[in-house]
Amino acid sequence: MPLASYQTSVPVVVDDTKCIADKGCTVCVDVCPLDVLRISDMTNKAYMAYDECWYCMPCEADCPTGAVTVNIPYLLR
Amino acid sequence: MALDQIVDGLSEVSCDVLVIGGGTAGPMAALKAKLKNPKANVVLLEKANVKRSGAISMGMDGLNNAVIPGYATPEQYTKEITIANDGIVDQKAVYKYAQNCYSIIEELDSFGIRFLKNENGDYAVKKVHHIGTYVLPMPNGETVKKALYRQLRRARILISNRYMATRLVKSGDGRIAGAISVNTRTAEMLVIKAKAVILCMGAAGRLGLPTSGYMFGTYENAANSGDGYAMAYHAGAALANLECFQINPLIKDYNGPACAYVAGPFGAYTANNEGSRFIECDYWSGQMMLEFYNELLSGKGPVFLQLKHLHPDTISEIESTLHKVERPTRGLFQQGRGVDYRSESIEMHISEIGFCSGHSASGVFVDDNARTTVPGLYAAGDMASVPHNYMLGAFTNGSVAGIDAMEFADNHDFAEFDAADVAMERERVMAPTKREDGIPPNQIEYKTRRLVNDYLQPPKVTRKYELGMRRLAEAREDMQERMIARNAHELLRALEVQSIMDCADMAAHASLYREESRWGLYHWRTDFPEKDNENWFCHTLLSKQDGRMTSEKRAVEPYVVPIADDEKDLYDKQRIRASA
Numbered sequence: 313m314p315l316a317s318y319q320t321s322v323p324v325v326v327d328d329t330k331c332i333a334d335k336g337c338t339v340c341v342d343v344c345p346l347d348v349l350r351i352s353d354m355t356n357k358a359y360m361a362y363d364e365c366w367y368c369m370p371c372e373a374d375c376p377t378g379a380v381t382v383n384i385p386y387l388l389r
Numbered sequence: 390m391a392l393d394q395i396v397d398g399l400s401e402v403s404c405d406v407l408v409i410g411g412g413t414a415g416p417m418a419a420l421k422a423k424l425k426n427p428k429a430n431v432v433l434l435e436k437a438n439v440k441r442s443g444a445i446s447m448g449m450d451g452l453n454n455a456v457i458p459g460y461a462t463p464e465q466y467t468k469e470i471t472i473a474n475d476g477i478v479d480q481k482a483v484y485k486y487a488q489n490c491y492s493i494i495e496e497l498d499s500f501g502i503r504f505l506k507n508e509n510g511d512y513a514v515k516k517v518h519h520i521g522t523y524v525l526p527m528p529n530g531e532t533v534k535k536a537l538y539r540q541l542r543r544a545r546i547l548i549s550n551r552y553m554a555t556r557l558v559k560s561g562d563g564r565i566a567g568a569i570s571v572n573t574r575t576a577e578m579l580v581i582k583a584k585a586v587i588l589c590m591g592a593a594g595r596l597g598l599p600t601s602g603y604m605f606g607t608y609e610n611a612a613n614s615g616d617g618y619a620m621a622y623h624a625g626a627a628l629a630n631l632e633c634f635q636i637n638p639l640i641k642d643y644n645g646p647a648c649a650y651v652a653g654p655f656g657a658y659t660a661n662n663e664g665s666r667f668i669e670c671d672y673w674s675g676q677m678m679l680e681f682y683n684e685l686l687s688g689k690g691p692v693f694l695q696l697k698h699l700h701p702d703t704i705s706e707i708e709s710t711l712h713k714v715e716r717p718t719r720g721l722f723q724q725g726r727g728v729d730y731r732s733e734s735i736e737m738h739i740s741e742i743g744f745c746s747g748h749s750a751s752g753v754f755v756d757d758n759a760r761t762t763v764p765g766l767y768a769a770g771d772m773a774s775v776p777h778n779y780m781l782g783a784f785t786n787g788s789v790a791g792i793d794a795m796e797f798a799d800n801h802d803f804a805e806f807d808a809a810d811v812a813m814e815r816e817r818v819m820a821p822t823k824r825e826d827g828i829p830p831n832q833i834e835y836k837t838r839r840l841v842n843d844y845l846q847p848p849k850v851t852r853k854y855e856l857g858m859r860r861l862a863e864a865r866e867d868m869q870e871r872m873i874a875r876n877a878h879e880l881l882r883a884l885e886v887q888s889i890m891d892c893a894d895m896a897a898h899a900s901l902y903r904e905e906s907r908w909g910l911y912h913w914r915t916d917f918p919e920k921d922n923e924n925w926f927c928h929t930l931l932s933k934q935d936g937r938m939t940s941e942k943r944a945v946e947p948y949v950v951p952i953a954d955d956e957k958d959l960y961d962k963q964r965i966r967a968s969a
Contacts, residue, residue: 315829343441345612346605347551347573347878350392361392362878364604366611367718370441384722388601388642 323367323383324349324360330379331357340371340380393876395822398577399815404430404547405798406791407568407583409554410617411435412443412610413780414770414787415589416537416546417493421791422587423544426799432581433546434570436553436881437612440538443591444610444747444771445780448531450651450714452504453517453779455494455525456487460514463487467950469520473674473960474750474776475907475920477630477928479946482757482775482786490785494525497784500536503529515654519670519959524650530714552579554616555884556814557586557624557766560804565624565765567806569814571884576822576877580811584798585765587790588753589783590617592635592771593892595885597741597846598838599644604831606644608637608740609771614885615892617772618744621753622891626761627930629754629774629943631899632912634847635745636678638692641738645716647694652707657696660734661689668963673748675909676963682739682847682910693734704730741838742846744892747771747779749911751899754930759790762932765801767794820872821883827873830883837864837886841893847913849900858897865890894938899931902940909963 326340333341334356341349341358348362349371358380365385372380383389405426408419411433419433435442456466466487471478494512498504505513505526516522527533541548552570558580560566567582594609605611622628638659640647649659649671661667661684668680684692696704708730712720728735746752752774759767767790768774770783778786821830844857868890874880905921906913928943 313826313828342438342550345437345442345446345610347437347881364611364882366446366605366607368441368446368610369717370446373447373717374441382718382721384643384718384725385603385606387603388599388606388644389722389725 320363321386322360322363323365323385324371325381325383326358327379328355328357330377332377333358337376339374339376343370343374345370391876393574393878395877395880396575396577399580401580401582403582403803404432405583406431406585406587406794407581408433408587408589409568410443410589410591411439411548412589412591412770413445414783416541417784417787418587418589418769418791418794419546420540420544421788422795423546425792425795429795429798431546432549433541434549434552434554434581436551436573438550439541439548441534442612444613445533446610447717448533448714449527449780450530450648450710451524451526452494452781453650454523454777454781455514456490456523457512457514457525458491459511461521461523464950465521466523468952468956469518470777471948471950471952472956473519473672476926476957477750477907477945478776480949481946482755484949485757485789486775486778486782486785489789490781493781493785493788500540502533502536503527517650517653518672524654526651526710553881553884554620555818557620558806558810559624559763560806563764564804565763566804569811571818571880572877573881574877576819576880578815578818582803584801584803585767585794587767587769587794588617588621588772589770589787590772592743592745592747593618594743594745595889596743596838596841596892596896598835598842599741600738601642601644604835604838608639608644609743609745614888615744616885616888617768618753618895619888619891621761621768622895622933624763624766625933626763626766627754627932628895629752629928629930631744631751631895631931632903632929633675633750633908634742634896634911635749635751636742636910637673637740637748638678638681638737639740640719641736643719643722644740645719647735647737648711649694651710652694652696655703655707656699657694657707659737660693660695662691663689664695666965669965670963674960675749675911676960677909678739678911679909679913680963685739692737694737695734696730697732697734701731741842742896744896745771746774746776747782748777749908750774750776758793759786760793765797765804818884821874822880824873827871828867830872830874830879830886833864833868833872834882834886834889837861837890837893840864841896845893845896845900847910849912849914851901851916854897854901861890861893861897895931898938899929899940903929
């Protein structure tokens, strides 16, 4: 069966103006228990690549510049 | 490079003691093993990152089972847990925990983790359980993981993050020889030879599907997909009382604790839609959950955690804990819904099912030295069978496991395993990456967990279970023949689905085996609605024998702490009586 991708609004939002992933920081990507954050090839900033979030907060709490915000996933908001 | 591109590779390393899982029990086990023999190599393998992995990723709001001199005795605690778990307890391990846990509290205190003290400098322990007093708040509980990590670095434990263990390997004579793992970002495989292995891989918390429909909105850390249960099973270890499911009263939709253990000691309580109490005690037992379930269905639901009668300062104090530690997004969730604890009660619901000894009693069978039935293989924490052991149990039993495993490693050489076992496992692991076309892991996972809800959730009906097992077998065939993983991250999820499927099969098999009802809601079989002490006052052990899932009875060890006849049913009397 062929695959389709489907749209999902992801709970973790990164403020590109504050994110310093382009300077080599990978803290949020490192600490995520579900391993859902990545650094974008295009922007060199962190982003949520997979919508598999436990809304647990290490990414937000450990970010050195306060660039990461964890929202409650839409389905359980 | 494409996202999470797959790299084909296989390498091998060795160590004396391998600890799998870096959440709560794992770091303590690794630390104690290393301190016992500082010359030995101890590897701590973690699917995520030890800094923030496991149930206590964001810390913990308190100890739920602290046996502190002056407040409780090991005898009293052992008695309470025996009664709370309907008598099916090997008391030796519980008693040993109760004796050792105070020294672990002092050790955690020396790591910089603070516990609530009163004006005299004594621990300020609170009462939540039915009989005794064991709950100790942790005002700076958000620092737990950081404090543990400092100790691991100081002791020079070798930490390998982002490696998911998939199977254990054994020698021809059945001794543990190591584990096979896969890198979750590259899919490269790593074989770790070890003289002893300690499994600290957490609960099977991604078994049922949350009612929100969001697959990762589980009560347990969603990374806890039951990999330890599946690995122990395939290694031939026995698993105890898996039919004693974990089901919790949680904030509806958010699916985290509200939490009665935090708010209860301040005067909060569980109430129905009429604002009335209906349970005697908020401690999480199967009997309490059954009353919760009955109330929800009685027309007197929804069920709430009631706080609004408390003084605003008290509510602020509760809030500061609930919104800072363990699940800090609780505050954000309530804010989003416009719920202020000062004017509105918290709507509660029943969680999905899972396996977890931390709260109930479903775990890999261990004795009082944390030994499983496989020589050289240990287990501790939520996945090991010591009942109701919570975070402090993970620390304490992790410590026991670490010390005993290092002693085992000091007295044994590496066991030899068959290279063919590694080749076979590599083929199994990589199979979803070799297919051009098929079903992605998220769809197989959703279907499997939806079937768990539809057919395995209590009340347990034999006919439903039989149908459920047929449906699960069909999903398993899809998983084995058609599942695809297009990158290393999808492969991680594909491997987790296989653990989830194994746990679903074990949940069904174990539940059908025990032909009685016990542990309240956890094992309520409508075809056998009564407790049957004559035939079923025993553990059940599930294991893989000649490739097949098998269950057998195991006698409960003679009690160390006797229970009087009139004490045995204290936890059966959870419903508040309408009249005197």
